[in-house]
Amino acid sequence: MEPFKVHVLGCGSALPTLRHSASSQIVEIREKMFMIDCGEGTQMQLRRSRIRFTKISAIFISHLHGDHCFGLIGLISTFGLLGRTSPLHIYAPSEYKKVLDIELDMFCKQLGYELIFHPVNTTLNQVIYEDKSLTVSSIPLDHRMPCCGFIFVEKPTSRHIIGDMMKIYEVPISQRNNIKNGADWTTPDGEVIKNEFLTKPADSVRSYAYCSDTKYLPNLHTYIKNVNLLYHESTYSDEFKILAAKYYHSTARQAASVARDANAGKLMLGHYSSRYESEQVLLDEAKEVFPNTILSEEMKTIDV
Template sequence: MEPFLIHILGCGSALPTLRHSASSQVIELRGKLFMIDCGEGTQLQMRKYHISFTKIQTVFISHLHGDHCFGLIGLISTMGMLGRTAPLHIYAPKETGPLLDMQLKMFCTGLEFNVVFHAVDTKRHQVIYEDRSLTVESLPLQHRVPCNGFLFREKATLPHIRRDMIDCYEIPVSQINNIKLGADWTTEDGEVIPNSRLVTPADKSRSYAYCCDTRFIPSLHQLIEGVDVLYHDSTYDKSMEERAALYNHSTSTQAAMVAKEAHAGQLLLGHFSARYDNEEGILNEAKEIFPNTQLTDEGMTFPILAKK
């Protein structure tokens, strides 16, 4: 099974600290890298954690707060200096377009690659990206400015060929793909070997939801039902619920409630307020409601595993 990984580059919140970087993470699947959010300093985090500038093909920006997007123009600029030629796709709220245009004109004349901007309607839940490995859906969130999360869904893969059966029936290599696609096999004697004897089931498709920044949305679980891994805004601990509501953020307890209602496999907490010297309290409160919860931290990599 191909690894499906989340690399955490930054899981801090708006105020910069030496403890956490501004929001950014990189999703890795089948050799392609997708960035979600790009706060100031993201390109340095990429250097630090050996994330390839070349392999990033798409950047998704959740919303236009600085701690989620101030690093974007620097990233593009550096990609230019590194001689990138492949287009870079940016999915972000529509207001990003004019700013990006102005910045590209001022700072990135002579780029040898295209920056292709895709305006995302933050109010709609829809597929905004698709390739042969996965789809990405926008998840409307509730924050102080238009904001949406992202749901990465791996596409169904093909069943696994049973090597022993192929050898046993001496099936030629040219037929392997047909069998993966469901064909039976007829031997020279006319015996039909049903497809189910020739393959084992495909791996379960995996999914990952990024829901940050957002206030607690009691219905959010409906959009991400059964998600394998959920990363959810958990800026505050339970005692700060009022403040969370005021600033349109969530507590870790609320994040855990979303994970529980969604029947998620695992919950990752992030976007921690600068007030915390450690996030153990935040973690423990979430675990009371949703035991399979983990704190994120810069440099950590999480595998997305299909839930049991």
């Protein structure tokens, strides 16, 4: 099975601390690297993670609060200094284009590579990126400014060839792709060999949902049904649920409710308020609703 991993670079909230960096993650899938959010200090976290800068092909920005995008122009500049030549795709709320153009004109006039901006309508659930192996769709969220999440979904793969059976029935190499795609094989004597004797089932399709800053949305689960791994912000514990509502954030218990209703495989908490010296209280509250919950942590890598 091809790698599908999430690398956590930062899981803190707006106020910088010595314990947590601002929001940023790398999604690694089938040898491709995608960044989600790029808070201040992300470049240093990339260095610590030993992820190759040049392998990042696209960056997805959930919204325009500084702890999710202040690091982007610096990273764009560094790509130029490193001699990048391949295009870099930026997917962000349409409002960011005006700011980005000013920053590029001021700091990055000679990048040496093409920067392609894709405006995202944060109010829609729609496919915003697609290649031969996956799709990325936006997930409408409700924050103090336009904001969306993202769901990465693998495309189905072909069935797995059983080499020994192919030899037994003398299936030509030229027919391998047809067999992988579900075709039966007819021998020269006219015997039909069913595909299930020649192949094993394809790998299960995997998915990862990133739900950035948002107040609790009771219907959010409808966009992410049966997701394998869900990241959902959990800025506060129940003790501060009034603050969560006021500032359009979620509590850990509310994040767990979304995971439960979505029938998610695993929940990862993050975007912790700086008031907590330990996030154990958040983990404990979430586990009361959704037991398969973990805490995100800088330099942690999670298999989807």
